[in-house]
Amino acid sequence: MDDRSTTVSVGGSLSGVVVIGDHNVVCDHSGTTVSPTTPPAVRRTTPPRSLLWGQREAPVGRDAELRAVHAELDARRHVQLHGPAGYGKSLLLRHVSRQRAARDHVICLTASGKHVDDLLQDLFEACYEGAEDYRPTPARLRRFLEPVRAVLVLDHLSDQPEDIERVLDAASGCTVLSAARERTLWSAGRAVAVGDLSPEASLALVHRVLGRPPTPAELRQVQAARGSPPALLRIATTTTDDRHRRVIRVLALLGGVGCSVALLALLAGIASAEAAPVVADLERVGFVTADGGGVHLATPAAEVASASSAATTLTDWLWTGPARPEVVEAAPVIVAVLTAAGPTAEALALARVAAPALLRSLRLGAWGEVLVLGAKAARLLGESRELAYFERELRVRDRLLAQRSASGLWWKVLLPLLVLAPLVGFGWLALSEPRDTAGQLAVSTTASAPGTVTTLPAGTPTSGPADPGDPTTDPDGPVSDVTTDPPCDPVLPASLGFDVVRDTRSIPIVAQPCHGAGVPTGRLALGGPDASVFTLKPDCPDLLSPGESCTVTIYFDATAPGDYTAQVALPAERPMVLSGVVEATKSPVPPTTTTTTTIPTPG
Incomplete structure (x- = not known):
């Protein structure tokens, strides 16, 4: 195992103190200690702190969907876009968020690869000052978010219905516009399907990407695509640049999880100065989408980067001490790479250094996944010392999260006594x-x-x-x-x-x-x-x-x-x-x- 230091320094001090619920948590590379404390004071920011996603051209052939979304948002009703990958849901969200910003507070977040609890922490930190070192209990979080009035835009939401329900419950004062592959919004709002393009819109899309009218051979390909946006984009694009291929392979490894441009350059092995132009090229032709939540692969890819190499790269990067916001951005990437790498020595080294970093960043969902994956790797590799660390940290995590249900468990025990009380006098x-x-x-x-x-x-x-x-x-x-x-x-x-x-x-x-x-x-x-x-x-x-x-x-x-x-x-x-x-x-x-x-x- 890599044992370069007894502490990990992230942004000057990963070995730091955070507050989770009613617990003061001191975390470093050797382990975590917990003690009672009083939650810190936080102050709500108006408007919320959120970067609008980049301005892009209006989506081609999506006028009906845009009208439907705006009608629901005008009526303060939740709305969800759903459809296959590469069909332009992210582009629709970015376009709508820019339009709504003229009349509403807009909060744009990406849910790509995130545990819903970590997504809600993103929302809390966007709405409150002093929240970066405090993770409230779910009940307190609900009270903190209740007065927030905004259009909450969530891209790449999971296909688990309970995730959208958790968001709607916690952010009850927000109108939520989300995008997911499968429909998960039912009685609480309206779902808008994003499907194939019309023949006219198909021609317009290919024309836009080519920068010229399609040739007769390309017209036949347009007809064969039957309105599928990914198929139409493949007509107009070819990827021969090695830098492009490297970026696509890394994004394919991540399986749809978004990655920051800086971290993508590191994982792809290209110069930082070249990363943004490469991403812009790939976005222009529809291979990727890029927004405040990172770069996402929009179409399937045949080649995938090495998970072991990516794990080693991330391990080395974490040892350099990235700032807390960089760790927050990287949390879904770390989990995706660990999952792809399996129980290997490279994965174990990554899990060991990533665990305290994710706890310090208060991404407890990702922290828990990393602890489980690290324990699995340590067990299969026979690393008893590392296994003891992960199992101890999992017990600490259980203790930290136990407050979420302690009162509920107490009353579940007491309720039968209340029901049986008349029978026993x-x-x-x-x-x-x-x-x-x-x-x-x-x-x-x-x-x-x-x-x-x-x-x-x-x-x-x-x-x-x-x-x-x-x-x-x-x-x-x-x-x-x-x-x-x-x-x-x-x-x-x-x-x-x-x-x-x-x-x-x-x-x-x-x-x-x-x-x-x-x-x-x-x-x-x-x-x-x-x-x-x-x-x-x-x-x-x-x-x-x-x-x-x-x-x-x-x-x-x-x-x-x-x-x-x-x-x-x-x-x-x-x-x-x-x-x-x-x-x-x-x-x-x-x-x-x-x-x-x-x-x-x-x-």
């Missing part, structure tokens, strides 16, 4: 059951199995913390030992109406600070005379801890004309009345519509 736990009267409908856990729901009586005191107030002043101020919590606002709206056949509505549920025991969303129940025509699908845990939120989707499936009524019940909450109307004059099955009812978070 705890008279001080007064529980009540709803009665089937004209004024209150009986509810059931499913639409087809009527039953009862146990509820806590209204006004039962809780033991949760007081509202933390404005996160920009004191997000984690001291809490008195004895508090009287104000009554919580209703979790569910009083009513929800459906007036379109096969309508779908989604409502967010937010556990407020006054919900000391959390919100038992696992006990949501649907009942009432017409429950069979409604379907309740919560995307929620059994218990929602204070500061957390989730989404409940309700489907209205009635087709026969008439008025329909049901209700959704939740313990200790007044029921939400569902009403649906199907008129005889309406089309039997009109297109599905989706709307979102937003419940403002108190405070």
Whole structure:
């Protein structure tokens, strides 16, 4: 193993101190120490600090998509572009972000290869001064981001639906414009497919790239491409320059992950001064896209750079002490190279030097991936000392992240005791059951199995913390030992109406600070005379801890004309009345519509 130093110096001092949640974290090459602390003060910046992506020509043949995106953003609705790689989604995002900057605050981030937690840290640092050395807990992060009002532009979002849901939940005050290969945005907004170009647009694209009208032979190739942008670009481009090929091979190794121009030059083995012109050449002909998140390969490549060589290059680079922002940019590249290299000696050396650098940069998602990959390499190579380091650091990481769910785990243990208390004689736990009267409908856990729901009586005191107030002043101020919590606002709206056949509505549920025991969303129940025509699908845990939120989707499936009524019940909450109307004059099955009812978070 490489043992050049006992500490790694990044930007003058990788051996430094950061705050993660309520923990003071001292990190260096030998290991990490953790102790309790008070979170630092941060101040929100207005407007947020974000570089707009470079100005480019308007996309060819995408007028309809541009109109659709602007219409949704004007209405403050989330929108997602989705389609295959190389179809121009990034170009559309850059064009729209430039246009929106004249009327909105715009934050441009790339999600390429990033863990969603690291993406949210990017957003936090863009919106707050003093955030570079502080990683708040998810609940605090949500409070910090709630007052931010901006168009949040996210390129290269993952194809995991939970990632876009996490972003929408954390940045609830932002209107999100994202791009991904697969559609992951459903009920929360509109998805716009980016598909093949029309014959006219295909000719225009080839003409633009060639700088002249296509020849008869090229016209036949245009027809054969059938509107596929990558196929059209291949007609107009040939790559013979060795520098171009080196850059493409490195980007192919990274598998779609973005790389800064400076780091790309290092990995490709070309001069720094030559890198920008090479990237500009490749971008002009559509081989790559370049933005604030780095350079990305836009079309498939046949040749791939050596992962072992790239790992060695990154290891040497990290030992030179790059600045923290450079490490932040490089985090997805490091993970991609480690993954491609496999359990080799080169990968082990890279993981060992990268781990403290990523912790110091507060990219805990990438840090965790590097620790796992490093442990795997050390185990297979028989490096017991290095394996002990990675396993110890993984335990430290578990400790740092345990605060995220500690309260939720506590109440998951306590909740069954509350339910069983009446059966074992705890008279001080007064529980009540709803009665089937004209004024209150009986509810059931499913639409087809009527039953009862146990509820806590209204006004039962809780033991949760007081509202933390404005996160920009004191997000984690001291809490008195004895508090009287104000009554919580209703979790569910009083009513929800459906007036379109096969309508779908989604409502967010937010556990407020006054919900000391959390919100038992696992006990949501649907009942009432017409429950069979409604379907309740919560995307929620059994218990929602204070500061957390989730989404409940309700489907209205009635087709026969008439008025329909049901209700959704939740313990200790007044029921939400569902009403649906199907008129005889309406089309039997009109297109599905989706709307979102937003419940403002108190405070």
